[in-house]
Amino acid sequence: MALVQRTHIIRLRFVDNDGAQSTCEINLAVGTAYATALAFAAAWRPLVEQLSDAVCIASDLLIRWTETNAPASGSASDVQRNGVFIFGAALEMAALHVPSLDLRVLESTGPYAGIRIDQTRPSVQAFAAALANGLNGVQPCDPFAVDLGPLTRAYREQV
């Protein structure tokens, strides 16, 4: 198993008058410094915009790594079975979804057996604490820049 870095991607997202969206992507070499890549994105965006009559609404810089020798997934794995972890209090709740939730973390007794995630399990507690309290000095936030609060609920979802 090895994670290998791939090219950076600058992705511009466009929206048309129907609200439909599409993207334009360009790759940059792995060695390109992040600040250089961001400067490129800022300069590149107007060049693309002048060729489109849709509106550019977002610009993303993707830093990528890819697993080159992944082991086979377990027979019980299913990425349509998510674990949803809900953080924070009312009005500022945020959700994080973990694909192919390990069924062993689910409660095994009670009315929520097989549905609710057992928050007393060490693996669940370590995961929740890292997000709620920060990891390596970094505090994660939700899409609206609000720091994640404590884990309130966690259960299995099917998408």
Place this chain on the structure above:
Amino acid sequence: MSLIYPEPQAAPQYTLLCVPLELAPIVGGLFASLEPRTAWKTDQDWQKGYRAFVSLQDELMAGCLDKLIAELRAARGVRPEYTATPEADRTIGMYYSLGDLVTSSQNALLTSIFHVLDNGINGTFYANEFESNTAIRNQLADLIAIGNDQKTIQTNMFTDLESIDGKLT
């Protein structure tokens, strides 16, 4: 299709939906499909929609109906003959009805009124409820006894008047 978050009503209204627990993962997944930015027309719509649908996912695990039923049952109280029945096995009839509670409340009020009168008039002692020791009947008896002894009254009156006169001079 991009969604516009609806204007909230001036007086918020809610609807109660009972979701069979086995469907909660699927319903939660449907709610989760409305989290991405692409589901909403504007950033403002997205932020409101994201918060609302994460909150709905949260509520799926809240067991609110169970709590509501538990609160109602606690308020009604279980009939004494069914206290040994496991809570999960109890039926509606094992709890006091609203009529029982009203009757019980009325009886309690009447009993309380009787006790306050009994304590005030007769001096009957009701611990932690009515504990006055100045019963009207006892005071009347004292007055009657005093009235029967005119000399005592007169003596006391002279003593009191002399005391008052002394203080005035």
